[in-house]
Amino acid sequence: MALTIHVNHSSSDLPLNTSGVDWIEVDTDNDGIIFSNGSDTIADGEASPGESALNGAGVVLDGTEQVFPHYFLNDASVALLKEIFLMGDGNHRYVVACEFDAVTVSEPMLQLWDDTAMNTVASTVLGGDTPNDSWIRGITTTDALPGVGWTGSPLAGSADGNFLLLNNGDGALTGAETLYFQLKCVIPATQVDGGASVPIMVVKWTSV
Amino acid sequence: MNIRDYNFDTTQVTAMAIDTFNGNKLWIAFAKNSDNECVVQKVSANDLTQVDFEFVLPVDEILDIDKFDSDTIYFLVDDATALFYKTDPQQPTVPAPEAVNHTAILLHSPILMESDGTYTYILFPGSDTLDAQIVKYNDTVYVETIPLTGVHNAIGMTIDGTDIWVVTSESPSNLVRVYELSGGIYTYTVTSLSV
Numbered sequence: 274m275a276l277t278i279h280v281n282h283s284s285s286d287l288p289l290n291t292s293g294v295d296w297i298e299v300d301t302d303n304d305g306i307i308f309s310n311g312s313d314t315i316a317d318g319e320a321s322p323g324e325s326a327l328n329g330a331g332v333v334l335d336g337t338e339q340v341f342p343h344y345f346l347n348d349a350s351v352a353l354l355k356e357i358f359l360m361g362d363g364n365h366r367y368v369v370a371c372e373f374d375a376v377t378v379s380e381p382m383l384q385l386w387d388d389t390a391m392n393t394v395a396s397t398v399l400g401g402d403t404p405n406d407s408w409i410r411g412i413t414t415t416d417a418l419p420g421v422g423w424t425g426s427p428l429a430g431s432a433d434g435n436f437l438l439l440n441n442g443d444g445a446l447t448g449a450e451t452l453y454f455q456l457k458c459v460i461p462a463t464q465v466d467g468g469a470s471v472p473i474m475v476v477k478w479t480s481v
Numbered sequence: 482m483n484i485r486d487y488n489f490d491t492t493q494v495t496a497m498a499i500d501t502f503n504g505n506k507l508w509i510a511f512a513k514n515s516d517n518e519c520v521v522q523k524v525s526a527n528d529l530t531q532v533d534f535e536f537v538l539p540v541d542e543i544l545d546i547d548k549f550d551s552d553t554i555y556f557l558v559d560d561a562t563a564l565f566y567k568t569d570p571q572q573p574t575v576p577a578p579e580a581v582n583h584t585a586i587l588l589h590s591p592i593l594m595e596s597d598g599t600y601t602y603i604l605f606p607g608s609d610t611l612d613a614q615i616v617k618y619n620d621t622v623y624v625e626t627i628p629l630t631g632v633h634n635a636i637g638m639t640i641d642g643t644d645i646w647v648v649t650s651e652s653p654s655n656l657v658r659v660y661e662l663s664g665g666i667y668t669y670t671v672t673s674l675s676v
Contacts, residue, residue: 364572412533413525416504421572424522424535434530441504442527 274375274480280306280346281368284358289370289451296370303349306357306474308458311343317356321347327469334464341458362457364421366414370451371439371476377446381478383437383454385409385428389473394429396470398458404429408460409472411437414453425457439476487529492520498546499526500554500570506533508570510543510556519543521556523573536574538566547594547601553620555601557594561587564603565594567621581621591616597640600624604647606635615645615659627667632657648674 282295289296307322309315312330315322322330332339344360359365371381385407387393393402400406410425419425429435439452446452493512500506505526513519518537525531540560547555554570556578568578588611593604600617607613613635615627629635629647632655637648645659653675661667 413531420533422534422575424532424574426530426532434532438525438528438531442525442531444527 274373274377276374276381276476276478277372278476279370279372280355280357281359281370282346282355282357286359286365286367288367288453289372294367297346297348297355299346300349305347305349305471307345307347307354308341309343309345310341315343315345315354317345317354317358319354321349321352321354324469331467331469332460334460334467336462338462339460341460344456344458360456362423362459364418364423365455366418367453368414368455370453372449372451373446373478374449375446375480376448377478377480379479380442380444381439381446381452381476383411383428383439384431384475384477385436385472386430386475387472391473391475394472396472397464397466397468398470399429399472400427404432404435406461407435408458409456410459411454411456413437413439413441414455415439416441419455423455425455428456445478485528495519496543496546496556498548498554500548502551502570508546508548508554510546513541519558521573523570534573536578538578544590544592545594547596549596549601555594555596557591557603559590564591564616579621581618584616584623585626592636593638595638595640595645597642602638602640602645604635604638607633609633613647613649613657615647625665627659627669629657629659629669632669632671 278299279296282297285294287294309330310332314326315330340362344357346355348355359368387396395402398408405427407427407429409428411428412419412423412425495512496510498508507524507526509522511520518539523534540558542559543556545557556566562582563580564583565581566578591603591605595602603616605614613629613632617624634650635647636650639646647657649655653673656672657669659669
């Protein structure tokens, strides 16, 4: 069985394979997702940026809780940024699609880790070893919109409450199915130090 | 049947309610924390660790949750000023929950709220010396108070569509049928549940 992940590169909150909606398949080996405040060079359609451009488009800490306003797919196949317009704290359902082509034995889940070893969550954005303090919040939208002002679960590691059950807790998939989720990155008001983190996202499941 | 345990050992749960609009959800109210606030979460009923919404109410305790309809949910609270809070279960934080305050000086705290599809009824249980009473609201608007003279230590209330039923913890317990004669005039009968 296989999984393909897609992101919605449009402002239309409509399902995968909807005509006229630009869903982009993610190359999970080479693509990345960038959280940014945006700038002239960190914008939809611009070239894949270097570190300096990314730093220049960081969110400025101001002692208040802030939600990152822009989310981009760094599309390695064309070396361009593709903005995921609906990602963030908005009430949007069809943002990231996980397309499974067959049954699964366990319910697919989304986890975030420091790196591909998948055994630490020390990154600042993952809560610095305190998963409940993770800046990255997620909510499963497979069945419904997340709701205006959604809170979501803090994502970091594999403890209960710190990963997403992508089938909304309904269990393993009984056939080919597409699951959806929404993400946002929330900088806590208490954050005083600047920095950058490069955690990884992983979708886990077991198959026959 | 699959039974799962959820351990809330660090924070006591004081009230819960099911919400079947837009999937199976559960509302959970937690006991007051160190910030003197009660956390409320809307979570997946299939897995309580999957959080949709979280907010706080600045009260001593959330006593009961009444999911009125798809647009309205009430939180009965123990607080010197607020009697209950109202919000939209689909977007409970935007705008923030609205407080509905007591209409009279409190002699004791309420314990339950139930709705009949139009009105909401809040049970004040009474005590050994205080009579129980039911306070009736039309949404956030106070309608009337129904005194249950001689009824003490109520512990339960339900509505069958016509009548309000109250049970007490006296020995023997009393079952109280409260019903409307006409025009908002209520009366009640008391039946001893001795066996």
